[in-house]
Amino acid sequence: MQTIGVLTSGGDSPGMNAAVRAVVRTGIYKGLKVIGIRQGYHGLINGLMDEMNLSSVADIIHRGGTMLQTARSEEFRTEEGRRKANYALKIFGVDGLVVIGGDGSFAGAKKLSELGIKTIGIPGTIDNDLRYTDYTIGFDTAVNTVVDAIGKIRDTSTSHGRANVIEVMGRHCGDIALYAGLAGGAESIIVPEVPFEIDRVCKKLIKGRNRGKLHSIILLAEGVGGGMDIAKEIEEKTGIETRVTILGHIQRGGTPTAFDRNIASKMGARAVELLVAGKSCRAVGVKGLDVIDVDFDEVFNTENKFDKKSYDLANILSI
Numbered sequence: 001m002q003t004i005g006v007l008t009s010g011g012d013s014p015g016m017n018a019a020v021r022a023v024v025r026t027g028i029y030k031g032l033k034v035i036g037i038r039q040g041y042h043g044l045i046n047g048l049m050d051e052m053n054l055s056s057v058a059d060i061i062h063r064g065g066t067m068l069q070t071a072r073s074e075e076f077r078t079e080e081g082r083r084k085a086n087y088a089l090k091i092f093g094v095d096g097l098v099v100i101g102g103d104g105s106f107a108g109a110k111k112l113s114e115l116g117i118k119t120i121g122i123p124g125t126i127d128n129d130l131r132y133t134d135y136t137i138g139f140d141t142a143v144n145t146v147v148d149a150i151g152k153i154r155d156t157s158t159s160h161g162r163a164n165v166i167e168v169m170g171r172h173c174g175d176i177a178l179y180a181g182l183a184g185g186a187e188s189i190i191v192p193e194v195p196f197e198i199d200r201v202c203k204k205l206i207k208g209r210n211r212g213k214l215h216s217i218i219l220l221a222e223g224v225g226g227g228m229d230i231a232k233e234i235e236e237k238t239g240i241e242t243r244v245t246i247l248g249h250i251q252r253g254g255t256p257t258a259f260d261r262n263i264a265s266k267m268g269a270r271a272v273e274l275l276v277a278g279k280s281c282r283a284v285g286v287k288g289l290d291v292i293d294v295d296f297d298e299v300f301n302t303e304n305k306f307d308k309k310s311y312d313l314a315n316i317l318s319i
């Protein structure tokens with residue numbers, strides 16, 4: 001292994017920069033040449049790559065987004081697209097590739113490895129929807145952004161005695177809603193993993209109002225459905241004025257938390273170590289306090305495991 005490449009792919013997440021920095025600096029420390037590939041697989045196909053040095057990744061550890069930019073590439077899903085990508089890697093002499101992204105990006109990396117290039121995945125997505133790892137890079141920052149928003153919305157909710165539905169990201173995964181809801185003291189948390197009954201949400205709101213509660217926060221994961229419809233139904237059933245806030249892309253940006261920077265740094269270093277050891281088709285992750293790595297197949301085959309204990313606790317604490 002003499003030359004490695006690094007790219008970010010799929011949706012961006014805060015902390016991706018810290019991971020890029022760790023890959024570049026660990027690579028150089030180990031005597032490798034490191035190539036930065038811009039705009040994910042799209043950039044790979046089109047040869048958007050340059051050699052990086054220690055200064056290339058200076059002053060980025062605290063920045064959200066990704067200095068390498070990211071993209072989704074339909075062309076890379078085709079054999080022809082991946083053949084072009086492999087050709088570009090050959091021209092630049094890249095023997096190993098670190099892909100920072102979600103499960104789609106890992107699926108692409110696995111297919112690319114069939115053409116001979118060694119690939120390692122680092123989980124970069126705010127959704128925390130990769131089950132082989134406790135945390136993905138960006139999740140903690142997104143949760144903190146949502147908790148901050150809950151605090152602000154709670155103020156105005158209290159002033160007006162309104163209920164507020166806050167819709168958060170996560171696609172088919174309810175982790176952002178769950179962890180931000182628990183930390184933010186939400187009255188109800190609605191996630192795709194647990195069947196949801198509007199009447200239970202309404203009952204809780206009415207009980208809360210009757211004991212003098214002025215605010216009500218309902219945290220809704222986007223994978224369940226539209227916040228507007230749910231708010232309308234709540235208002236009709238309870239008579240409590242209900243507003244909706246869709247937090248959207250503010251959850252994807254911002255300064256990464258120390259937690260995200262730490263796991264990104266550790267996983268970036270592990271990815272390079274794996275390539276140096278000649279490993280391929282492995283995904284790096286975090287279990288408890290340990291950095292782990294598993295086969296890509298394990299990433300795709302690990303069952304969805306929702307933290308029902310924390311969900312039940314959030315329900316108990318918001319009675």
Ligand code: ATP
Pocket residue numbers: 009010011012041071072073074075076077078101102103104105106107108109111124125126127
């Ligand atoms: P996020 O979780 O943020 O959405 P992701 O990595 O899952 O990130 P995707 O859009 O699913 O995001 O994948 C990123 C890119 O990876 C795609 O645009 C495509 O180029 C490539 N890719 C995804 N799935 C495959 C696949 N099955 N085969 C080949 N390439 C793929």
